[in-house]
Amino acid sequence: MNIVKEGDKGQVVCEDCGLVTITYRLRDVPFSDKSGVVKNIIAGVCDKCGEVANIPRQSTPKIRAKFVETRKSAEFRVPAHFIDILSLASSKIDENIGDELSKALVLYYVHNLETGRFASSNLKGLLSSAMADAPSTKRLSLKITGKTENELISVVKKSGLSSNADVIKGIILEIYEDILKPKRPKHLAELRSIAAALG
Amino acid sequence: MGFKDVKAKVVKCLECGNFSHEARKNIDVKNLLMVGEITEDETIRLIHKTNGTQYETSPLHGDTSIMVHVFKPMENGRTWYIKFYFINPNTVFISVHQGGMYEHR
Numbered sequence: 001m002n003i004v005k006e007g008d009k010g011q012v013v014c015e016d017c018g019l020v021t022i023t024y025r026l027r028d029v030p031f032s033d034k035s036g037v038v039k040n041i042i043a044g045v046c047d048k049c050g051e052v053a054n055i056p057r058q059s060t061p062k063i064r065a066k067f068v069e070t071r072k073s074a075e076f077r078v079p080a081h082f083i084d085i086l087s088l089a090s091s092k093i094d095e096n097i098g099d100e101l102s103k104a105l106v107l108y109y110v111h112n113l114e115t116g117r118f119a120s121s122n123l124k125g126l127l128s129s130a131m132a133d134a135p136s137t138k139r140l141s142l143k144i145t146g147k148t149e150n151e152l153i154s155v156v157k158k159s160g161l162s163s164n165a166d167v168i169k170g171i172i173l174e175i176y177e178d179i180l181k182p183k184r185p186k187h188l189a190e191l192r193s194i195a196a197a198l199g
Numbered sequence: 200m201g202f203k204d205v206k207a208k209v210v211k212c213l214e215c216g217n218f219s220h221e222a223r224k225n226i227d228v229k230n231l232l233m234v235g236e237i238t239e240d241e242t243i244r245l246i247h248k249t250n251g252t253q254y255e256t257s258p259l260h261g262d263t264s265i266m267v268h269v270f271k272p273m274e275n276g277r278t279w280y281i282k283f284y285f286i287n288p289n290t291v292f293i294s295v296h297q298g299g300m301y302e303h304r
Contacts, residue, residue, distance in 0.1 A: 001216025064235030
């Protein structure tokens, strides 16, 4: 394996400067989703703009350790048709994105319910609707940050529900009401912007 | 360079550890190889599964003289996206991620 040392030179394409030489230096490098910072790793720094333009393979173990720390895999048992609702809602917002928007859609609702922009009072009623009456036979796995987990706990309290799983189920039913049922989905412009950013 | 040559070269770089990752001032969490969510061996297996119809190229943003290679193999009904370019003698990975942001069984 090629190991680089501080001060070694390399050549890569920098996003801002094009084809450049880089110098490997110690840097604190944040994750793109702002969930954390990996401190003091060897990174390729653009000789023109001074920004981090490359990460050598040898830095992955340190990145991995921080990445795992910032994420928890939350798993929820849900009825099979709930998975279909998420996929269909994602496709309805942007037919080219497939189900890529599914996770972001759930997290979008978690965030807006937490801030009070969306009312959480409907969730309880939705869970006793006919649409919710099915066995939870599928597993929905979401990688969530500590920040989102705290938002989820806050929504559990606000909604009067008893668990994170119930909130997630309620949110999926809310997505059915807001996105799938109406001819024109609610929050469409905003959700299309999110889809564009993900795409 | 044709598809088979590209495939052989990227596999060799992965086997030898002669690769790095693109960074745009930060660590792109969509690059699962960079964050260690997928191993070199798993990436090689996905590359081997890719056929010519699941391969695309396009000029690299930032330097159009360099081609970006995109492998899009299917596994368990979902598409993987493996994007990289070559700067001799190494490979620079731009992204290794799966279509769809959540898993279900």
